[in-house]
Amino acid sequence: MRKTAAKLLTVAALATSLATVAGGTAVADPAAGVTPRAVDIVGVGSDTTQSLLNQLSADYNASLTDPNAPRLYSWDAIPTGTITTKTGATPITRPNGSGAGINALNANTSATVDFARSSRGPVATDPTTDDFVALAKDAVSWAAPQGGNAPANLTTANLKDIYTCTVTKWNQINASLPATTIKPFLPQTGSGTRSFFLQAIGGGTAVTPGACVNSSVQENQGSDSQLAVADALVPYSVAHYIGQVYFGKGSGTDVQGPLTIRNIDGTVGGPVDTVNKVIGDNFAATQYSRVVYNVFRDADFNAATTRGATLRGIFGAGGWLCTNGTADIKSFGFLPLDFGCGSITTS
Template identity: 85%
Template sequence: MRKTAAKLLTVAALATSIATVAGGTAVADPAAGVTPRAIDFVGVGSDTTQALLNQLATDYNASLTSSTAPRVYSWDAIPTGTITPKTGATAITRPNGSGAGINALNANTNATVDFARSSRGPVATDPTTDNFVALAKDAVAWAAKSGGNAPANLTTANLKDIYTCTVTKWNQINASLPNATIKPFLPQTGSGTRSFFLTAINGGVTALTPGACVNSSVQENQGSDTLLNDVNAVVPYSVAHYIGQVYFGKGSGADVQGPLTIRNIDGVVGGPVDTTNKVINSNYADTQYGRVVYNVFRKDDWAPAVDTTRAATLRGIFGDGGWFCTNGTADIKSFGFLPLDFGCGSVTTS
């Protein structure tokens, strides 16, 4: 049975300003010339949370005074190819997305990968040997080109019709919209944002099977993709990632919003983004489109039958009362996510 999920959807009361991030600028992947040691905690997976984990890891590592203490490192979802996650590990295909990260976690031991970043919670197909450890709150909306044919708001039913290809023209949604063909996009199979979005528009039970008109070739949360520079394109988007890109300069290179603006679902008052305070709108976060993001660990590493110093250190970083939950709030906010008012570091199982 899943535990704590309902509680985790409650968000913290937020100040009207974002705290300054300590510890400097995060880097993508371990810094050039740095190979994580066998004792370090190394993660892979979600595109949505990779920049946040890079910053949290940078700041946590900077807080350590002992050269022998395990550090935290996080490998980005792209570019494609292979990586050697830590010293002594065999090379693996770089995991792109939550599902790929979870698969890599379960296909290897902690000699290679210690955790998977995940922008979705557990699903029925996940192994029962994993713990999903809560980190922060996000939400998913959809985005479209500024000045294009897409309206400011679509309903859940509209989105389901679009992604099943039942509705293919804008004027089928509203006669005042153009007689133009809608071009729905999704991230690759295995993306947590894809899985979450398809489940949310399908009533929240199981993920919708996309229709033949849907293109699944874009990298999640990259509005710079030339395929999305189209007046008829629509694509799901992490609200936190969008806020980080637009308001706090967290994107760079291809990881920017490009010509896209984020759009509303079901006419939620205030929309997905509280533009005054530059945070996820709490009204929107409390809908079925609000989600918790996680780090996933093997149960045997998180709390082994015979507990170890390594397991205790792991929980002391990621767990309830751990470093990320008590010292990472400024980082979490600065990347557009909402701190959990309770439940950070708590475990959800499938």
């Protein structure tokens, strides 16, 4: 009982400290005072890759010498509301997550949205006219509050049981764990991390979350006070976590808070190689490894036009991001794709 009480006190203290962390201001969207021009290339969508795309955009734009050349910009997933993505564009509801970004891409033309950031690959419901262009490698594990009741490792079967609400208390997993009620969280509907995780724990068939699952948290934001309770767990991008913890890429609400990332199936080395500060080699070889993408309308990306050539010159195989973006990709915790950066996948 004393051990459990100590855990709860630790989590409570960490939760209290979040008020200061969450009070900061996150860097978001094009720089203040900058409105992308009609000719510029603008993206929306995934929370997981938004910070990386912000940095890649800044570095790509800094490399240009022609003031008339199209610049690259990326709008973040939050805050809620409408955005006018570029000069003359139709205002749209800010897309929050991969699915919402892909929907916005397909509901608009290049006058409003040029690409969608996606932390998932194509699914059967995506139009076959969408090109998923590979950017980098990530992995998804789960996270829980330091000092809480969650163990260091859960199996795939454990996670499936938890998220279908078949198992609701920790001691049902291991008798040595507390007999407290598990509080499973998922990112918002439309999150690529959510859909990828549910498919991974289902062995390739997406799991339908049970009634005990709370889907009200923003992905990869450990600052949410709902997660600062002893029995919480939530899926988390390993790369995003590495960027937050080891490279100072988080700010405002975009921080790990009291969460620490945990292992799945006892993978040797775990999700994070803490020495080299990268995704663990063994974990990167499991079904929890994924590629992150930028998504385009095929008619735009493969067009025999100057704009099509520009898109391919930035995002395609041999393009700027694949040849000049390696340092940025690593500094945000992702792994460069030794082979396949810029390659196209469709549904």
